Amino acid sequence: MIDKNELIGFIAAVCTTFAFLPQVIKVWKTKQTKDLSLRMYTIMFIGICLWFVYGLRINSLSIILANIVTGVLVFTILVFIFRGKNGK
Amino acid sequence: MIDKNELIGFIAAVCTTFAFLPQVIKVWKTKQTKDLSLRMYTIMFIGICLWFVYGLRINSLSIILANIVTGVLVFTILVFIFRGKNGK
Numbered sequence: 001m002i003d004k005n006e007l008i009g010f011i012a013a014v015c016t017t018f019a020f021l022p023q024v025i026k027v028w029k030t031k032q033t034k035d036l037s038l039r040m041y042t043i044m045f046i047g048i049c050l051w052f053v054y055g056l057r058i059n060s061l062s063i064i065l066a067n068i069v070t071g072v073l074v075f076t077i078l079v080f081i082f083r084g085k086n087g088k
Numbered sequence: 089m090i091d092k093n094e095l096i097g098f099i100a101a102v103c104t105t106f107a108f109l110p111q112v113i114k115v116w117k118t119k120q121t122k123d124l125s126l127r128m129y130t131i132m133f134i135g136i137c138l139w140f141v142y143g144l145r146i147n148s149l150s151i152i153l154a155n156i157v158t159g160v161l162v163f164t165i166l167v168f169i170f171r172g173k174n175g176k
Contacts, residue, residue, distance in 0.1 A: 009142040015135025022127035035123035039110035047103025054097040 020073035033084040041078045108161035121172040
């Protein structure tokens with residue numbers, strides 16, 4: 001039997017991890033990023049890197065894996081924002 | 089003495105919680121949201137609500153408070169995206 005609390009936590013983690021995927025698809029298709037906050041994605045990426053380090057230090061595979069996925073998605077958005085700024 | 093791991097985790101949590109603030113400020117000032125993914129913020133908001141419920145059920149004040157802050161920020165962005173869509 002799966003603990004009900006941990007099931008809620010797991011679905012929550014899946015949502016907040018993969019939420020960035022539709023934004024990645026949107027910027028990939030449109031190449032439009034001017035409404036996106038560079039500061040937001042920079043701070044988010046720093047936070048995700050720190051979560052990854054935290055996960056390594058406390059040996060939590062869930063934290064490590066979740067933050068690799070979110071890190072890749074957020075980094076992809078950052079690349080598109082930078083390309084958009086340089087293309088201006 | 090603060091545990092070094094928990095300090096890293098705390099700074100990580102502050103980053104990933106307040107990262108949304110510059111995006112809120114940006115949409116508040118510009119009212120431009122067309123590059124933002126409605127799906128991203130919808131899924132993120134559902135995830136944050138579930139984290140909040142998880143925090144209540146396991147009695148974690150940190151999870152409850154962090155997700156109230158992120159929830160308010162993400163909800164504000166959602167309101168601006170909806171306003172933008174209706175204004176078209």
